């Protein structure tokens with residue numbers, strides 16, 4: 315029998331590709347396996363762009379992680395031969411002064427001493443004419459926010475992982491594993507791969523692989539739209555239009571991203587239909603179109619020109635929307651990496667590094683208690 319791999323990574327999307335790179339560059343014998351050929355459009359990491367922001371409204375605990383992520387994204391750009399993988403546009407978090415988006419952003423900015431600026435509605439519109447907020451809305455400007463290019467990042471992580479000796483099995487489904495004397499025997503396509511440890515980074519397929527109940531995950535369908543601006547295209551360039559998140563008076567959230575040549579992007583953040591991985595409906599209804607048209611007309615009116623493209627993507631949510639980075643409760647040689655809940659991509663670089671630390675040394679310099687599975691025990 316051949317020598318076991320040090321680590322097998324199941325799923326080579328955002329998280330698995332980053333983990334493969336970080337483990338391989340540190341000399342681990344890595345095999346990475348994916349049911350498709352990443353980057354692909356079937357999971358959670360497609361659609362040209364992802365937002366990165368530093369003043370993290372969800373919880374200040376994410377700030378040290380995202381700060382390390384920024385450094386690693388810059389490092390990845392250098393390792394990938396100077397390719398642009400991140401574009402700093404600045405960001406605006408827009409809502410009423412009482413909204414969770416605005417109060418949470420301010421809390422993170424203040425707690426971590428981050429640069430930020432509070433703009434009243436009229437000042438915001440004057441400075442960023444693409445946006446027409448309601449009179450009682452304010453915008454918190456996060457100067458370091460910007461855009462990541464997910465498909466290019468996954469490709470870069472995978473080719474660098476291969477450069478450092480990782481073996482990748484594309485279009486190969488992992489069906490399960492058994493414990494053997496040599497390690498975990500993983501059934502991958504027609505092959506059995508032996509590895510001492512396994513990282514499960516299977517995104518929306520995590521529960522179908524681990525079994526329902528190991529991680530309490532629910533899948534949510536999300537729709538993305540791209541538009542050709544109706545007028546004033548200069549307002550929508552990355553230089554003039556920051557990435558933005560909006561909280562509406564009813565608590566719903568949406569986001570926009572500038573035109574990188576593929577159109578202005580807009581989508582709802584949460585509020586999508588719950589589904590299972592076997593029942594993902596990739597058709598987009600007129601009602602879903604109408605909701606987005608209405609948001610654009612009210613808040614980004616010049617963007618509502620010709621619809622260019624639409625896509626369906628999947629959020630894999632935990633009940634508290636924090637990530638899961640923890641060992642399998644019954645199999646300590648399996649590390650579960652499920653950082654989605656609609657906000658995981660920006661952390662892929664640092665969570666790849668965290669996964670490598672956990673696999674190689676058993677510890678991380680970050681406090682990962684918020685991401686422990688034990689929080690769901692009660």
Ligand SMILES: Cc1cc2nc3c(=O)[nH]c(=O)nc-3n(C[C@H](O)[C@H](O)[C@H](O)COP(=O)(O)OP(=O)(O)OC[C@H]3O[C@@H](n4cnc5c(N)ncnc54)[C@H](O)[C@@H]3O)c2cc1C
Pocket residue numbers: 324325326327328329330347348349350352356357358359361363364365366486487488489515516517518519520523536537538581627628629651652653654655656657658659660661
């Ligand atoms: C519309 C949308 C917008 C988003 N916007 C942002 C944003 O602006 N900023 C941000 O930070 N985050 C954002 N996110 C969240 C972020 O994209 C996700 O958190 C992240 O992409 C999840 O990565 P992942 O590796 O967990 O999943 P994926 O990238 O989907 O990877 C999982 C991989 O596992 C493979 N796999 C599954 N099962 C098996 C198996 N049995 N055998 C082999 N391979 C398997 C799949 O093929 C897939 O490649 C957004 C998500 C969506 C859907």
